Amino acid sequence: MIGFIGLGIMGENMASNLLAVGEKLTVHNRTKSKAQPLLDKGAEWASSPKEVAEKADIVFTMLTNPGAVESVALGEDGLLKGLSENKIWVDCSTVNPEFSKAMANKTEAAGCRFIDAPVAGSKDPAEKGLLNFLVGGNEQDVKEVKSYLDIMGKSIQYMGSHGNGIATKLAVNLSLVTSMATFAEAVTFGESLGLDRKQLIDVLLTLPVTAPVLKGKREMMIENSTFEAQFPLEHAHKDLQQIAETAYKTGAPLPVTHGAKELYAFAKQNGLSKKDFAAVYQLLASEGAD
Numbered sequence: 001m002i003g004f005i006g007l008g009i010m011g012e013n014m015a016s017n018l019l020a021v022g023e024k025l026t027v028h029n030r031t032k033s034k035a036q037p038l039l040d041k042g043a044e045w046a047s048s049p050k051e052v053a054e055k056a057d058i059v060f061t062m063l064t065n066p067g068a069v070e071s072v073a074l075g076e077d078g079l080l081k082g083l084s085e086n087k088i089w090v091d092c093s094t095v096n097p098e099f100s101k102a103m104a105n106k107t108e109a110a111g112c113r114f115i116d117a118p119v120a121g122s123k124d125p126a127e128k129g130l131l132n133f134l135v136g137g138n139e140q141d142v143k144e145v146k147s148y149l150d151i152m153g154k155s156i157q158y159m160g161s162h163g164n165g166i167a168t169k170l171a172v173n174l175s176l177v178t179s180m181a182t183f184a185e186a187v188t189f190g191e192s193l194g195l196d197r198k199q200l201i202d203v204l205l206t207l208p209v210t211a212p213v214l215k216g217k218r219e220m221m222i223e224n225s226t227f228e229a230q231f232p233l234e235h236a237h238k239d240l241q242q243i244a245e246t247a248y249k250t251g252a253p254l255p256v257t258h259g260a261k262e263l264y265a266f267a268k269q270n271g272l273s274k275k276d277f278a279a280v281y282q283l284l285a286s287e288g289a290d
C-alpha cells in the first residue's frame with residue numbers, strides 16, 4: 001500500500017497517476033473535499049497522516065512549505081507517529097536543505113527511512129507523469145521507490161545524501177523564478193517602446209535568450225488576463241524566501257534573486273498571490289501604465 005498526503009495542484013495529479021496503474025493508495029488531505037476525485041477512482045481515505053503511515057509502506061508528501069510539512073509530520077496525529085520500522089517517507093515538497101535534513105534525522109531516529117524528492121515540472125507534467133525528480137537520501141532506499149517515481153515522472157536525478165535533492169530543486173527554482181521576472185521585464189520594456197506584445201513575446205521565445213520553460217507562459221502573457229495558477233505566485237515567492245534564508249547561511253551572494261524576491265512580494269501585495277507566477281508581468285505592466 002502506498003500513502004499520499006497533500007492533494008493540491010501537484011499532489012492530486014501525482015497520486016492520480018499511481019492509481020491509474022493500479023497501485024493501492026491511501027490518501028489524506030487537510031481539506032477532505034480535495035481528495036474526492038481520488039476516492040471516486042478507488043483510493044482509500046485515511047483520517048490523519050498517522051493513519052496513512054500505519055496503512056502504507058511508503059508515504060509520499062506534497063505540501064506547501066516547511067510549516068505544512070512539520071504539522072503533517074510532527075503533529076499530534078502526525079506521520080511520524082504512524083511510521084513503523086523500516087517504512088519510507090518520501091517528501092516531494094519544496095522546502096529547504098536544513099529542514100529536510102532535520103526531517104531525515106527525526107525519521108531515522110524512529111527507525112524509518114527518509115528521501116527528499118522534490119520535483120521540477122508544473123501542473124501539466126504532473127498530470128502527464130512527466131515530472132523530473134531531484135533526489136537525496138540513501139541510494140538503496142531510492143532504488144526501492146524508483147518504480148513509483150517512474151510512474152509519476154520521466155527522470156530521476158540522484159544527487160547524493162539527504163538534503164541534496166532539495167538543494168538542487170532550490171537552484172532550479174532560483175533560475176526559473178528569476179527568469180520569469182526578467183522575461184516579464186523584457187516584455188514590459190518592449191511595450192514601453194511601442195512594440196506589439198504578441199509579436200515581441202514570440203520573438204523572445206524563438207531566440208535562445210529566453211528560458212525554454214517560459215514557452216508554457218506564452219498564451220497567459222499574450223492574453224494578459226486570467227493567469228490561472230499552474231505554479232502559484234505565492235509559492236514562487238516562498239521558494240525565493242527559502243533560497244534567501246539558505247544563502248544567508250552558506251554566504252552565497254544572490255543579488256538578482258533578492259531583487260526578484262521583492263518583485264514577487266509586491267505582486268502578492270497587489271492581489272496576485274493565487275495566480276500563476278507569470279502574473280508578475282501584470283504587476284510590471286500596470287506599474288508601467290501609471
Ligand code: NAP
Binds near residue numbers: 006010093239
Ligand atoms: P497547493 O495546490 O497549494 O497544495 C498545497 C498542499 O499543501 C495542499 O494539499 C494543502 O492542503 C497542503 N497544506 C498546506 N498547508 C498545510 C498545513 N498547514 N497542514 C496540512 N496541509 C497543508 O500547492 P502545489 O502547487 O500542489 O505545491 C505543493 C508543493 O510542490 C509546494 O512545495 C510547491 O512549491 C511545490 N511545487 C509546485 C509546483 C507547481 O507548479 N505547482 C511545481 C513544483 C513544485 P489544503 O488542500 O487543505 O489547503
